[in-house]
Amino acid sequence: MPPPTVLSDLNRAELEALLVELFGKVAGLEKMVAEQREEIARLKGLKGRPDIKPSGMDKASEPANPAGKDQRRRRGKVTPRVKIEDQVVKATVPEGSRFKGHEPFLVQDLVISGTATCYLRERWVTPDGRTILAPLPEGIDGHFGLELRRFVLMHYHQGQSTLPRLATFLRSLGVAISKRQLQRLLTDKQESFVAEAQDVLRAGLETSPFVSVDDTGARHAGKNGYCTQIGNDWFTSFATRSSKSRLNFLDLLRAGHTDYVLNDAAYDYMRKQGLPAASIANLTAQPETSFADQAAWLAHLDRLGFTKLDVTPDPVRVATEGALWGSVQSHKFLCDAVVLSDDAGQFNVGHHALCWVHAERLVHKLDAFTDKHRAAQTRVRGLIWDYYARLKAYRLKPSPRRAVALRKQFDRIFLRRTGFVTLDRLLKRLHANKAELLMVLDRPETPLNTNGSENDIRCYVTRRKVSAGTRSDDGRDCRDAFLSLAKTCGKLGIEVWDYLGSRLKVAGHIVVQPLDRYVRGRFRPA
Numbered sequence: 001m002p003p004p005t006v007l008s009d010l011n012r013a014e015l016e017a018l019l020v021e022l023f024g025k026v027a028g029l030e031k032m033v034a035e036q037r038e039e040i041a042r043l044k045g046l047k048g049r050p051d052i053k054p055s056g057m058d059k060a061s062e063p064a065n066p067a068g069k070d071q072r073r074r075r076g077k078v079t080p081r082v083k084i085e086d087q088v089v090k091a092t093v094p095e096g097s098r099f100k101g102h103e104p105f106l107v108q109d110l111v112i113s114g115t116a117t118c119y120l121r122e123r124w125v126t127p128d129g130r131t132i133l134a135p136l137p138e139g140i141d142g143h144f145g146l147e148l149r150r151f152v153l154m155h156y157h158q159g160q161s162t163l164p165r166l167a168t169f170l171r172s173l174g175v176a177i178s179k180r181q182l183q184r185l186l187t188d189k190q191e192s193f194v195a196e197a198q199d200v201l202r203a204g205l206e207t208s209p210f211v212s213v214d215d216t217g218a219r220h221a222g223k224n225g226y227c228t229q230i231g232n233d234w235f236t237s238f239a240t241r242s243s244k245s246r247l248n249f250l251d252l253l254r255a256g257h258t259d260y261v262l263n264d265a266a267y268d269y270m271r272k273q274g275l276p277a278a279s280i281a282n283l284t285a286q287p288e289t290s291f292a293d294q295a296a297w298l299a300h301l302d303r304l305g306f307t308k309l310d311v312t313p314d315p316v317r318v319a320t321e322g323a324l325w326g327s328v329q330s331h332k333f334l335c336d337a338v339v340l341s342d343d344a345g346q347f348n349v350g351h352h353a354l355c356w357v358h359a360e361r362l363v364h365k366l367d368a369f370t371d372k373h374r375a376a377q378t379r380v381r382g383l384i385w386d387y388y389a390r391l392k393a394y395r396l397k398p399s400p401r402r403a404v405a406l407r408k409q410f411d412r413i414f415l416r417r418t419g420f421v422t423l424d425r426l427l428k429r430l431h432a433n434k435a436e437l438l439m440v441l442d443r444p445e446t447p448l449n450t451n452g453s454e455n456d457i458r459c460y461v462t463r464r465k466v467s468a469g470t471r472s473d474d475g476r477d478c479r480d481a482f483l484s485l486a487k488t489c490g491k492l493g494i495e496v497w498d499y500l501g502s503r504l505k506v507a508g509h510i511v512v513q514p515l516d517r518y519v520r521g522r523f524r525p526a
Helices: 012-043 057-061 146-158 163-172 179-187 191-207 246-253 264-272 277-284 294-303 315-330 356-364 371-396 400-414 421-431 451-467 473-492 496-504 515-522
Strands: 123-125 131-133 210-220 223-231 236-241 338-341 351-354
Touching: 146 163, 146 179, 146 473, 146 496, 163 179, 179 473, 191 223, 191 236, 191 473, 191 496, 191 515, 210 451, 223 246, 223 451, 236 246, 236 451, 236 473, 246 315, 264 277, 264 315, 277 315, 294 315, 351 356, 356 371, 356 421, 371 400, 371 421, 400 421, 451 473, 473 496, 473 515
Parallel strands: 210 338, 338 351
Antiparallel strands: 123 131, 210 223, 223 236
Protein backbone atom coordinates (compact mmCIF):
# COMPACT_ATOMS: atom_id res chain seq x y z
CA MET A 1 0.00 0.00 0.00
CA PRO A 2 1.39 3.49 -0.83
CA PRO A 3 2.08 5.47 2.33
CA PRO A 4 -0.45 8.28 2.87
CA THR A 5 0.51 11.90 3.29
CA VAL A 6 -0.47 11.85 6.95
CA LEU A 7 0.14 8.58 8.85
CA SER A 8 -2.17 9.74 11.62
CA ASP A 9 -5.11 9.19 9.26
CA LEU A 10 -4.50 5.40 9.34
CA ASN A 11 -6.22 3.23 11.90
CA ARG A 12 -4.38 0.68 14.08
CA ALA A 13 -4.91 -2.28 11.71
CA GLU A 14 -3.59 -0.31 8.71
CA LEU A 15 -0.56 0.87 10.69
CA GLU A 16 0.26 -2.71 11.74
CA ALA A 17 -0.06 -3.92 8.15
CA LEU A 18 2.25 -1.13 6.96
CA LEU A 19 4.76 -1.94 9.69
CA VAL A 20 4.84 -5.63 8.79
CA GLU A 21 5.39 -4.76 5.13
CA LEU A 22 8.26 -2.40 5.98
CA PHE A 23 9.88 -4.99 8.25
CA GLY A 24 9.83 -7.47 5.38
CA LYS A 25 11.41 -4.96 3.01
CA VAL A 26 14.13 -4.06 5.53
CA ALA A 27 14.97 -7.75 6.09
CA GLY A 28 15.18 -8.29 2.34
CA LEU A 29 17.44 -5.28 1.89
CA GLU A 30 19.73 -6.39 4.73
CA LYS A 31 20.07 -9.83 3.14
CA MET A 32 20.81 -8.26 -0.25
CA VAL A 33 23.47 -5.94 1.23
CA ALA A 34 25.15 -8.88 3.00
CA GLU A 35 25.22 -10.91 -0.23
CA GLN A 36 26.60 -7.95 -2.18
CA ARG A 37 29.34 -7.40 0.41
CA GLU A 38 30.38 -11.03 0.19
CA GLU A 39 30.38 -10.87 -3.60
CA ILE A 40 32.49 -7.68 -3.57
CA ALA A 41 34.95 -9.33 -1.16
CA ARG A 42 35.14 -12.38 -3.45
CA LEU A 43 35.77 -10.26 -6.55
CA LYS A 44 38.48 -8.31 -4.72
CA GLY A 45 40.15 -11.54 -3.64
CA LEU A 46 39.52 -10.88 0.04
CA LYS A 47 38.90 -13.62 2.60
CA GLY A 48 35.17 -14.02 3.02
CA ARG A 49 33.22 -15.12 6.05
CA PRO A 50 33.46 -18.92 6.51
CA ASP A 51 30.20 -20.79 6.15
CA ILE A 52 30.96 -24.26 7.50
CA LYS A 53 27.87 -25.96 8.82
CA PRO A 54 27.94 -29.03 11.05
CA SER A 55 27.42 -32.18 9.03
CA GLY A 56 25.12 -33.80 11.57
CA MET A 57 26.36 -37.27 10.60
CA ASP A 58 26.79 -38.54 14.14
CA LYS A 59 23.48 -37.08 15.26
CA ALA A 60 21.63 -38.44 12.25
CA SER A 61 23.13 -41.91 12.66
CA GLU A 62 22.47 -42.25 16.40
CA PRO A 63 19.64 -44.61 17.32
CA ALA A 64 16.53 -42.95 18.73
CA ASN A 65 16.10 -42.95 22.49
CA PRO A 66 13.75 -45.66 23.75
CA ALA A 67 10.27 -44.32 24.37
CA GLY A 68 9.71 -43.13 27.88
CA LYS A 69 13.37 -43.39 28.88
CA ASP A 70 14.78 -40.23 30.45
CA GLN A 71 18.29 -39.56 29.13
CA ARG A 72 18.96 -36.41 31.16
CA ARG A 73 22.15 -36.41 33.20
CA ARG A 74 21.76 -36.29 36.94
CA ARG A 75 24.18 -34.50 39.24
CA GLY A 76 24.74 -37.48 41.49
CA LYS A 77 26.08 -37.55 45.01
CA VAL A 78 28.55 -34.83 46.01
CA THR A 79 31.81 -36.47 47.13
CA PRO A 80 34.62 -33.96 47.81
CA ARG A 81 38.17 -35.14 47.19
CA VAL A 82 39.39 -33.45 50.39
CA LYS A 83 39.02 -34.64 53.98
CA ILE A 84 35.62 -33.75 55.44
CA GLU A 85 35.69 -32.25 58.92
CA ASP A 86 32.60 -32.79 61.07
CA GLN A 87 31.36 -29.91 63.16
CA VAL A 88 28.37 -30.33 65.46
CA VAL A 89 25.89 -27.45 65.48
CA LYS A 90 23.95 -27.19 68.71
CA ALA A 91 20.24 -26.44 68.71
CA THR A 92 18.23 -24.62 71.40
CA VAL A 93 15.34 -26.90 72.38
CA PRO A 94 12.73 -26.88 75.15
CA GLU A 95 12.94 -29.28 78.08
CA GLY A 96 11.70 -32.80 77.48
CA SER A 97 12.82 -32.91 73.81
CA ARG A 98 14.27 -36.18 72.48
CA PHE A 99 17.56 -36.30 70.50
CA LYS A 100 17.05 -37.89 67.03
CA GLY A 101 20.59 -37.72 65.65
CA HIS A 102 22.19 -35.26 63.18
CA GLU A 103 21.13 -34.03 59.78
CA PRO A 104 24.24 -33.51 57.57
CA PHE A 105 24.65 -30.31 55.57
CA LEU A 106 27.85 -30.26 53.48
CA VAL A 107 29.55 -26.92 52.82
CA GLN A 108 32.64 -26.68 50.58
CA ASP A 109 34.95 -23.68 50.66
CA LEU A 110 38.40 -22.49 49.66
CA VAL A 111 41.21 -20.94 51.65
CA ILE A 112 43.08 -18.56 49.33
CA SER A 113 45.80 -16.45 50.86
CA GLY A 114 49.39 -15.46 50.27
CA THR A 115 52.19 -16.24 52.68
CA ALA A 116 55.77 -15.05 52.92
CA THR A 117 58.55 -16.76 54.88
CA CYS A 118 61.98 -15.30 55.50
CA TYR A 119 64.50 -18.07 56.13
CA LEU A 120 67.28 -16.83 58.43
CA ARG A 121 70.13 -19.03 57.30
CA GLU A 122 72.92 -19.45 59.83
CA ARG A 123 76.34 -18.50 58.57
CA TRP A 124 79.48 -19.80 60.22
CA VAL A 125 83.18 -19.30 59.63
CA THR A 126 85.34 -22.33 60.41
CA PRO A 127 88.78 -22.05 62.06
CA ASP A 128 90.41 -22.62 58.68
CA GLY A 129 88.50 -19.66 57.14
CA ARG A 130 85.76 -21.51 55.29
CA THR A 131 82.20 -20.09 55.31
CA ILE A 132 79.35 -22.51 55.99
CA LEU A 133 75.82 -21.42 55.09
CA ALA A 134 72.80 -23.38 56.31
CA PRO A 135 70.97 -25.02 53.36
CA LEU A 136 67.44 -24.08 52.45
CA PRO A 137 64.64 -26.53 53.26
CA GLU A 138 64.03 -29.26 50.68
CA GLY A 139 62.00 -28.11 47.68
CA ILE A 140 62.91 -24.42 47.94
CA ASP A 141 64.29 -23.38 44.55
CA GLY A 142 64.04 -19.65 44.04
CA HIS A 143 62.04 -16.95 45.76
CA PHE A 144 58.63 -18.46 45.04
CA GLY A 145 57.24 -21.55 46.73
CA LEU A 146 56.04 -24.80 45.23
CA GLU A 147 52.33 -24.14 45.76
CA LEU A 148 52.60 -20.79 44.00
CA ARG A 149 54.43 -22.40 41.08
CA ARG A 150 51.77 -25.12 40.84
CA PHE A 151 49.01 -22.50 40.94
CA VAL A 152 50.64 -20.45 38.16
CA LEU A 153 51.19 -23.46 35.86
CA MET A 154 47.68 -24.77 36.47
CA HIS A 155 45.84 -21.50 35.82
CA TYR A 156 47.94 -20.43 32.87
CA HIS A 157 47.91 -23.68 30.89
CA GLN A 158 44.74 -25.48 31.91
CA GLY A 159 42.77 -22.45 33.10
CA GLN A 160 43.78 -20.55 29.92
CA SER A 161 44.44 -17.39 31.92
CA THR A 162 46.76 -14.62 30.74
CA LEU A 163 49.99 -13.47 32.28
CA PRO A 164 48.71 -9.95 33.18
CA ARG A 165 45.59 -11.37 34.83
CA LEU A 166 47.63 -13.87 36.81
CA ALA A 167 49.97 -11.10 37.97
CA THR A 168 47.00 -8.93 39.01
CA PHE A 169 45.39 -11.79 40.92
CA LEU A 170 48.58 -12.72 42.78
CA ARG A 171 49.26 -9.09 43.69
CA SER A 172 45.73 -8.78 45.06
CA LEU A 173 46.61 -11.65 47.43
CA GLY A 174 49.65 -9.75 48.65
CA VAL A 175 52.32 -11.53 46.56
CA ALA A 176 55.02 -9.19 45.28
CA ILE A 177 55.67 -10.49 41.76
CA SER A 178 56.36 -8.87 38.40
CA LYS A 179 55.30 -10.01 34.95
CA ARG A 180 58.90 -10.91 34.13
CA GLN A 181 59.17 -13.08 37.24
CA LEU A 182 55.87 -14.73 36.37
CA GLN A 183 57.12 -15.42 32.85
CA ARG A 184 60.20 -17.11 34.29
CA LEU A 185 58.02 -19.37 36.41
CA LEU A 186 56.29 -20.48 33.21
CA THR A 187 59.37 -21.11 31.04
CA ASP A 188 62.54 -21.46 33.14
CA LYS A 189 63.76 -24.90 34.27
CA GLN A 190 60.88 -26.77 32.64
CA GLU A 191 63.05 -29.25 30.74
CA SER A 192 61.65 -32.18 32.73
CA PHE A 193 58.08 -31.38 31.62
CA VAL A 194 59.16 -31.00 27.98
CA ALA A 195 60.99 -34.34 28.19
CA GLU A 196 57.95 -36.06 29.73
CA ALA A 197 55.70 -34.75 26.97
CA GLN A 198 58.10 -36.25 24.44
CA ASP A 199 58.11 -39.57 26.33
CA VAL A 200 54.30 -39.58 26.19
CA LEU A 201 54.42 -39.12 22.40
CA ARG A 202 56.91 -41.97 22.06
CA ALA A 203 54.78 -44.26 24.21
CA GLY A 204 51.70 -43.42 22.16
CA LEU A 205 53.43 -44.02 18.83
CA GLU A 206 54.91 -47.32 20.05
CA THR A 207 51.76 -48.88 21.50
CA SER A 208 48.67 -47.31 19.94
CA PRO A 209 46.72 -49.12 17.21
CA PHE A 210 45.83 -45.76 15.65
CA VAL A 211 46.56 -42.04 15.94
CA SER A 212 44.38 -39.14 14.85
CA VAL A 213 46.13 -36.06 13.49
CA ASP A 214 45.22 -32.47 12.65
CA ASP A 215 46.82 -29.03 12.49
CA THR A 216 45.90 -25.39 12.99
CA GLY A 217 47.50 -21.99 12.54
CA ALA A 218 50.05 -20.74 15.06
CA ARG A 219 52.14 -17.64 15.65
CA HIS A 220 55.75 -17.77 16.84
CA ALA A 221 58.53 -15.18 16.88
CA GLY A 222 56.36 -12.77 14.91
CA LYS A 223 55.79 -15.22 12.04
CA ASN A 224 52.92 -17.44 11.03
CA GLY A 225 53.35 -21.15 11.58
CA TYR A 226 51.38 -24.31 12.30
CA CYS A 227 50.66 -26.49 15.30
CA THR A 228 50.29 -30.21 14.62
CA GLN A 229 48.24 -32.43 16.93
CA ILE A 230 48.92 -36.16 17.27
CA GLY A 231 46.86 -38.27 19.64
CA ASN A 232 44.07 -40.73 20.37
CA ASP A 233 41.97 -41.84 23.34
CA TRP A 234 45.04 -42.20 25.59
CA PHE A 235 47.37 -39.30 24.83
CA THR A 236 47.77 -35.95 23.07
CA SER A 237 50.85 -34.22 21.69
CA PHE A 238 51.19 -30.71 20.26
CA ALA A 239 54.15 -29.37 18.30
CA THR A 240 54.51 -25.93 16.70
CA ARG A 241 56.68 -25.51 13.62
CA SER A 242 57.06 -23.02 10.78
CA SER A 243 55.79 -25.50 8.18
CA LYS A 244 53.10 -28.16 7.90
CA SER A 245 54.73 -30.12 5.08
CA ARG A 246 55.09 -33.87 5.05
CA LEU A 247 58.76 -33.45 5.93
CA ASN A 248 57.67 -31.64 9.07
CA PHE A 249 55.08 -34.31 9.93
CA LEU A 250 57.57 -37.16 9.46
CA ASP A 251 60.07 -35.26 11.60
CA LEU A 252 57.46 -34.98 14.38
CA LEU A 253 56.78 -38.72 14.15
CA ARG A 254 60.42 -39.34 15.08
CA ALA A 255 59.52 -37.94 18.52
CA GLY A 256 62.80 -36.15 19.16
CA HIS A 257 65.19 -38.50 17.35
CA THR A 258 67.39 -36.82 14.74
CA ASP A 259 68.68 -39.76 12.69
CA TYR A 260 67.92 -40.63 9.05
CA VAL A 261 67.70 -44.35 8.26
CA LEU A 262 67.71 -46.26 4.96
CA ASN A 263 65.87 -49.56 5.33
CA ASP A 264 63.12 -51.52 3.58
CA ALA A 265 60.44 -49.12 4.83
CA ALA A 266 62.39 -46.15 3.44
CA TYR A 267 62.89 -47.75 0.02
CA ASP A 268 59.21 -48.80 -0.19
CA TYR A 269 58.20 -45.20 0.54
CA MET A 270 60.51 -43.88 -2.19
CA ARG A 271 59.08 -46.30 -4.76
CA LYS A 272 55.49 -45.30 -3.92
CA GLN A 273 56.40 -41.62 -4.27
CA GLY A 274 57.87 -42.14 -7.75
CA LEU A 275 61.60 -41.86 -7.08
CA PRO A 276 63.41 -43.33 -10.13
CA ALA A 277 64.75 -46.87 -9.74
CA ALA A 278 68.23 -45.66 -10.68
CA SER A 279 68.28 -43.23 -7.74
CA ILE A 280 67.08 -45.92 -5.34
CA ALA A 281 69.74 -48.29 -6.66
CA ASN A 282 72.34 -45.56 -6.11
CA LEU A 283 71.29 -45.36 -2.44
CA THR A 284 71.20 -49.11 -1.89
CA ALA A 285 74.67 -49.53 -3.39
CA GLN A 286 76.22 -47.44 -0.62
CA PRO A 287 77.32 -49.05 2.67
CA GLU A 288 75.98 -46.20 4.82
CA THR A 289 72.41 -46.77 6.01
CA SER A 290 72.16 -44.56 9.11
CA PHE A 291 72.98 -40.87 9.46
CA ALA A 292 73.17 -38.99 12.76
CA ASP A 293 71.55 -35.72 11.70
CA GLN A 294 70.35 -33.62 8.79
CA ALA A 295 73.79 -32.28 7.91
CA ALA A 296 75.23 -35.79 7.52
CA TRP A 297 72.26 -36.93 5.44
CA LEU A 298 72.32 -33.94 3.06
CA ALA A 299 76.07 -34.33 2.64
CA HIS A 300 75.48 -37.97 1.64
CA LEU A 301 72.89 -36.94 -0.96
CA ASP A 302 75.24 -34.30 -2.31
CA ARG A 303 78.02 -36.88 -2.75
CA LEU A 304 75.62 -39.10 -4.71
CA GLY A 305 74.60 -36.22 -6.98
CA PHE A 306 70.98 -35.95 -5.84
CA THR A 307 71.22 -32.18 -5.40
CA LYS A 308 72.23 -31.72 -9.05
CA LEU A 309 69.13 -33.49 -10.43
CA ASP A 310 66.43 -31.14 -11.73
CA VAL A 311 63.48 -33.49 -12.18
CA THR A 312 59.98 -34.01 -10.80
CA PRO A 313 59.43 -35.22 -8.14
CA ASP A 314 62.36 -33.62 -6.36
CA PRO A 315 64.79 -36.49 -5.58
CA VAL A 316 66.16 -34.76 -2.48
CA ARG A 317 62.71 -34.25 -0.99
CA VAL A 318 61.45 -37.77 -1.73
CA ALA A 319 64.67 -39.41 -0.52
CA THR A 320 64.61 -37.31 2.66
CA GLU A 321 60.98 -38.21 3.34
CA GLY A 322 61.84 -41.87 2.82
CA ALA A 323 64.81 -41.69 5.21
CA LEU A 324 62.60 -39.98 7.81
CA TRP A 325 59.96 -42.70 7.46
CA GLY A 326 62.73 -45.28 7.77
CA SER A 327 63.80 -43.60 11.01
CA VAL A 328 60.23 -43.67 12.32
CA GLN A 329 59.97 -47.39 11.61
CA SER A 330 63.43 -48.16 13.01
CA HIS A 331 62.37 -46.73 16.38
CA LYS A 332 59.25 -48.96 16.34
CA PHE A 333 56.87 -46.02 15.92
CA LEU A 334 53.61 -46.61 13.99
CA CYS A 335 54.80 -50.03 12.85
CA ASP A 336 51.26 -51.30 12.31
CA ALA A 337 49.22 -48.29 13.46
CA VAL A 338 46.66 -46.40 11.39
CA VAL A 339 47.04 -42.66 10.78
CA LEU A 340 43.57 -41.05 10.69
CA SER A 341 43.31 -37.60 9.10
CA ASP A 342 40.96 -35.17 7.34
CA ASP A 343 42.59 -35.88 3.94
CA ALA A 344 45.33 -33.25 4.27
CA GLY A 345 48.14 -34.46 2.00
CA GLN A 346 50.96 -34.21 4.52
CA PHE A 347 49.35 -36.86 6.76
CA ASN A 348 49.14 -39.56 4.08
CA VAL A 349 51.80 -41.93 5.39
CA GLY A 350 51.76 -45.58 6.45
CA HIS A 351 48.33 -47.15 6.96
CA HIS A 352 46.20 -44.11 6.22
CA ALA A 353 42.48 -43.70 6.98
CA LEU A 354 40.12 -40.83 6.21
CA CYS A 355 37.52 -39.04 8.31
CA TRP A 356 33.93 -39.69 7.20
CA VAL A 357 32.67 -36.40 8.60
CA HIS A 358 35.05 -34.41 6.41
CA ALA A 359 34.15 -36.56 3.40
CA GLU A 360 30.39 -36.03 3.91
CA ARG A 361 30.96 -32.34 4.50
CA LEU A 362 32.03 -32.01 0.85
CA VAL A 363 28.59 -33.23 -0.20
CA HIS A 364 26.93 -31.04 2.42
CA LYS A 365 28.67 -27.85 1.22
CA LEU A 366 27.99 -28.50 -2.47
CA ASP A 367 26.03 -25.65 -4.09
CA ALA A 368 22.77 -26.81 -5.67
CA PHE A 369 20.75 -24.36 -7.80
CA THR A 370 17.69 -26.35 -8.86
CA ASP A 371 15.12 -28.43 -7.03
CA LYS A 372 16.30 -31.53 -8.88
CA HIS A 373 19.89 -30.99 -7.77
CA ARG A 374 18.86 -30.27 -4.19
CA ALA A 375 16.78 -33.44 -4.12
CA ALA A 376 19.73 -35.48 -5.43
CA GLN A 377 22.02 -33.94 -2.85
CA THR A 378 19.58 -34.71 -0.02
CA ARG A 379 19.12 -38.28 -1.24
CA VAL A 380 22.88 -38.94 -1.37
CA ARG A 381 23.43 -37.42 2.06
CA GLY A 382 20.72 -39.69 3.45
CA LEU A 383 22.40 -42.73 1.92
CA ILE A 384 25.76 -41.70 3.40
CA TRP A 385 24.24 -41.18 6.85
CA ASP A 386 22.63 -44.62 6.75
CA TYR A 387 25.90 -46.17 5.60
CA TYR A 388 27.78 -44.33 8.35
CA ALA A 389 25.41 -45.78 10.95
CA ARG A 390 26.08 -49.28 9.59
CA LEU A 391 29.83 -48.70 9.87
CA LYS A 392 29.38 -47.62 13.50
CA ALA A 393 27.45 -50.83 14.18
CA TYR A 394 30.17 -52.84 12.41
CA ARG A 395 32.84 -51.41 14.73
CA LEU A 396 30.95 -52.83 17.71
CA LYS A 397 30.45 -56.25 16.15
CA PRO A 398 32.76 -56.87 13.14
CA SER A 399 32.45 -59.92 10.93
CA PRO A 400 33.90 -60.89 7.50
CA ARG A 401 30.44 -61.37 6.02
CA ARG A 402 29.28 -57.88 7.02
CA ALA A 403 32.55 -56.39 5.72
CA VAL A 404 31.92 -57.85 2.25
CA ALA A 405 28.37 -56.49 2.24
CA LEU A 406 29.53 -53.04 3.32
CA ARG A 407 32.15 -52.89 0.57
CA LYS A 408 29.50 -53.67 -2.06
CA GLN A 409 27.14 -51.07 -0.60
CA PHE A 410 29.95 -48.47 -0.73
CA ASP A 411 30.25 -49.06 -4.49
CA ARG A 412 26.49 -48.71 -4.98
CA ILE A 413 26.46 -45.35 -3.20
CA PHE A 414 29.55 -43.72 -4.69
CA LEU A 415 29.32 -45.08 -8.26
CA ARG A 416 25.71 -43.97 -8.77
CA ARG A 417 24.69 -41.36 -11.35
CA THR A 418 22.40 -38.68 -9.99
CA GLY A 419 22.12 -36.35 -12.98
CA PHE A 420 23.84 -33.62 -10.95
CA VAL A 421 27.21 -33.47 -12.71
CA THR A 422 29.13 -31.75 -9.91
CA LEU A 423 27.80 -34.23 -7.35
CA ASP A 424 28.66 -37.19 -9.60
CA ARG A 425 32.23 -35.95 -9.94
CA LEU A 426 32.52 -35.57 -6.19
CA LEU A 427 31.17 -39.08 -5.57
CA LYS A 428 33.68 -40.46 -8.07
CA ARG A 429 36.50 -38.65 -6.27
CA LEU A 430 35.35 -40.03 -2.91
CA HIS A 431 35.14 -43.53 -4.41
CA ALA A 432 38.81 -43.25 -5.33
CA ASN A 433 39.49 -43.05 -1.57
CA LYS A 434 37.63 -46.31 -0.90
CA ALA A 435 40.53 -48.09 0.80
CA GLU A 436 41.14 -45.20 3.20
CA LEU A 437 37.47 -44.59 3.96
CA LEU A 438 36.89 -48.29 4.62
CA MET A 439 39.99 -48.87 6.74
CA VAL A 440 37.59 -49.57 9.61
CA LEU A 441 36.53 -52.83 7.94
CA ASP A 442 40.05 -54.21 8.32
CA ARG A 443 40.87 -52.33 11.52
CA PRO A 444 37.64 -51.96 13.57
CA GLU A 445 39.48 -50.15 16.37
CA THR A 446 39.99 -47.16 14.04
CA PRO A 447 37.48 -44.30 14.59
CA LEU A 448 35.31 -43.12 11.73
CA ASN A 449 36.07 -39.45 12.28
CA THR A 450 38.69 -37.06 13.59
CA ASN A 451 36.42 -35.58 16.25
CA GLY A 452 39.04 -36.47 18.87
CA SER A 453 41.63 -34.30 17.13
CA GLU A 454 39.13 -31.48 16.65
CA ASN A 455 38.35 -31.58 20.37
CA ASP A 456 42.02 -31.72 21.39
CA ILE A 457 43.07 -28.82 19.23
CA ARG A 458 40.41 -26.48 20.66
CA CYS A 459 42.52 -25.83 23.75
CA TYR A 460 45.40 -24.73 21.52
CA VAL A 461 43.10 -22.45 19.52
CA THR A 462 41.83 -20.94 22.77
CA ARG A 463 45.39 -20.35 23.96
CA ARG A 464 46.20 -18.69 20.63
CA LYS A 465 43.19 -16.39 20.86
CA VAL A 466 43.89 -15.50 24.48
CA SER A 467 47.64 -14.91 24.28
CA ALA A 468 48.39 -14.62 20.55
CA GLY A 469 51.79 -16.22 19.88
CA THR A 470 55.08 -17.03 21.58
CA ARG A 471 58.37 -15.19 21.20
CA SER A 472 61.09 -17.56 22.40
CA ASP A 473 61.69 -21.21 21.53
CA ASP A 474 61.55 -22.08 25.25
CA GLY A 475 58.14 -20.41 25.54
CA ARG A 476 56.87 -22.30 22.49
CA ASP A 477 58.15 -25.66 23.74
CA CYS A 478 56.73 -25.09 27.24
CA ARG A 479 53.32 -24.11 25.91
CA ASP A 480 53.17 -27.18 23.64
CA ALA A 481 54.42 -29.49 26.41
CA PHE A 482 52.05 -28.31 29.14
CA LEU A 483 49.02 -28.34 26.83
CA SER A 484 49.98 -31.87 25.77
CA LEU A 485 50.42 -33.03 29.36
CA ALA A 486 47.17 -31.41 30.53
CA LYS A 487 45.18 -33.08 27.73
CA THR A 488 46.86 -36.43 28.40
CA CYS A 489 46.09 -36.18 32.12
CA GLY A 490 42.43 -35.57 31.29
CA LYS A 491 42.30 -38.67 29.08
CA LEU A 492 44.00 -40.81 31.74
CA GLY A 493 41.68 -39.61 34.50
CA ILE A 494 44.45 -37.76 36.37
CA GLU A 495 43.82 -34.31 37.85
CA VAL A 496 46.31 -31.75 36.54
CA TRP A 497 46.53 -30.26 40.04
CA ASP A 498 47.64 -33.64 41.44
CA TYR A 499 50.04 -34.17 38.53
CA LEU A 500 51.77 -30.81 39.07
CA GLY A 501 51.92 -31.42 42.83
CA SER A 502 53.63 -34.76 42.26
CA ARG A 503 56.16 -33.35 39.78
CA LEU A 504 56.98 -30.31 41.93
CA LYS A 505 57.02 -32.47 45.09
CA VAL A 506 54.56 -30.31 47.00
CA ALA A 507 54.12 -31.41 50.63
CA GLY A 508 51.45 -34.11 50.94
CA HIS A 509 51.22 -34.62 47.19
CA ILE A 510 49.64 -37.63 45.50
CA VAL A 511 52.18 -39.85 43.75
CA VAL A 512 51.64 -39.77 39.97
CA GLN A 513 53.85 -42.08 37.90
CA PRO A 514 55.39 -40.88 34.61
CA LEU A 515 52.52 -40.44 32.18
CA ASP A 516 54.10 -42.60 29.50
CA ARG A 517 53.66 -45.61 31.83
CA TYR A 518 49.94 -44.98 32.02
CA VAL A 519 49.77 -44.61 28.23
CA ARG A 520 51.49 -47.96 27.72
CA GLY A 521 49.23 -49.55 30.32
CA ARG A 522 46.04 -48.26 28.69
CA PHE A 523 46.74 -50.04 25.41
CA ARG A 524 44.67 -53.15 24.90
CA PRO A 525 45.22 -55.22 21.74
CA ALA A 526 42.16 -55.52 19.53
